[in-house]
Amino acid sequence: MIRTSTAWRALAAVGVAALLSACAPASYLVKTPAPSGLKGTGQAPADTTITVVDLRKGAERDFSTGILPAGLRTDQGPIQAPVFLAETLQAELASRGINAKVKTGETGQPALSLQSFRMLNHRSNGFSPFVTFTYLSADIDTPSGKKRVTSFVKRGKVPVWSFEEVIEPTMNQPLSLAVKELASKIAAQAYGWKASDAEVQRLLDKLTSDKLAGDAYLDVYALGFSNSPKAVDRIVELTRHGDEYVRLAAISSVGTLGATGQMGMLKTLYERRDGVWADRAMALKSIGDLGTPDSRAYLEVELKRWETGDSSKEAIWTAQIIRLYL
Template sequence: MRQLISHLRLCAVIAGTSILAACAPTQYLVKSPEPSTVTYQSGSGAAAGRVALVDNRKGTERNFFGGTLTSTLQSDGAPIEPTAFLRKHMQAEMKARGLPLTFVDAGTAGAEVAKLETFRVQNHRASGFGPFVTFTFAALDVPTPSGPKRVTAFVKRGKVPVWGFDEVIEPTLNQPLSLAVKELSAKWARDAYGAKAPDAAVSQLAASLSAKRDGDSYLTVYALGFTNNPAAIGHLLPLVKDADENVRLAAISSLGTLKATGQMKLLKDIYADRGVIWQDRAMAIKAIGDLGTDESRAFLGEELKRWEAAGNQNEATWTANIIRLYL
């Protein structure tokens, strides 16, 4: 009887693995991110910059796409090369924002250097009936007038494929990669150029969000964060408890992007609340990292020690990976 039970369990594992991989393609074709439509106002004295983007990823960080399902991400007819992908699409984003930054080849005389430390997409699927989830991580050390600064991005998205795996490409790959490009660019623009969108742009985004909601409304919430304008904070605060998970996560994340240091207690409370889903807590610790204060850095350091001691469970691994973007 025990042998029969063991055999049945083994069969269940094999069947589950087969279901998990069923219909999953060996490669995904990713769309090019569309640049933002809101132009920034730069701070006084912002000078044109020429920057070489250097790949400084090490070890497992060089695995661009991995996790439960192994596939290749393609763009423009070839596998994505992370540094070239970011260089191309961040250049387009900076140009659309009206910023005088140009990417040049490494070794170009007089060029400053930005170092790519992390850019990868981790996927996860617990079963063939659950959502396909992606975690998109990115970290750059960029030149600014006050020295190198770390800019980061983290996006979590999930989708249950009902009719086929093509359904997951837009929400779990196209949109997170586009958001990563926009978030890195916005933070770089803020730190290097003091750039932000005008108040009128903030009001327009907030009005559009109030007027109509749809499945992509969370992208407008992220866009409020990418304005780099503190006037957006008041529009975001009511959304951190929104019933729409994606809107809520975007609002929590955006408080960090806007360096809303006055919301540290709110973010710590969300992070400590075991009554909310992990995604809320994850975005809260990300936002705390984005605040960039002595208090937030000390908090991250203590939390990293705690999660590293917690073992290899998913929550511990995923949370520690977010914290490491900042430390």
């Protein structure tokens, strides 16, 4: 009887794995992010070279992990995180008028010390969305000392006909957003860059309607990447939007914009245990982005609580976000 029971469990495990995979390929060909071309003010000193120093350790060095093993590659081959980041970051900064060379190396000033850059995938069953969490965390040397710059993006898509359908929304777009967010924070922290008033108004005009759907969330992120205080009011309004990804982009952008006056609102969103986890997670991410002593202390308390609590997926995923900042 024991052997039979064990055999059935083994067969069940194989069946679940097959259902989750649902013909998933062993690797995915992803696009190199297209630069945003946001116009703004702020410039790096002449002959500036940013050196990406890879300080990732242990599991952080595995770029693509999760319930479905799947490597990520570009036309040049498997993604090498520091090289991929250096090339795409340089292109994004240049498109904003910041002409800094970005290279990989062991030493250099200013340095971008890479702590985390990876994509975690998850799927509950063969009928649920394929979800990715993209994490990026680094320290950048600035005139006022080292500053933590981060990104966290959550996306999901149910593959209907094939797994090729998930590449754009759950891989290409998050990688592009992660690079753009990092570039925005580096541009602001190191070079005082912000988008021009005309650029901010152009984005605001695209987001005037409350009937936003489809890829409108990309415009919400772009508004957050403007580093402009003029974007804050509309971003805060959109944190209550009915479309999930518009709402998540807005919640994330509150912190990206450094809207410290919204700390109370973000705490309320995060502490609503009846809300969806993604909203709470993005609010916590945004609290980290505020970068104040109060926000850091709040994260320290929350990390201790999650690490000493249960071992649920929520606990693991939430703690991973907090560690991007501590």
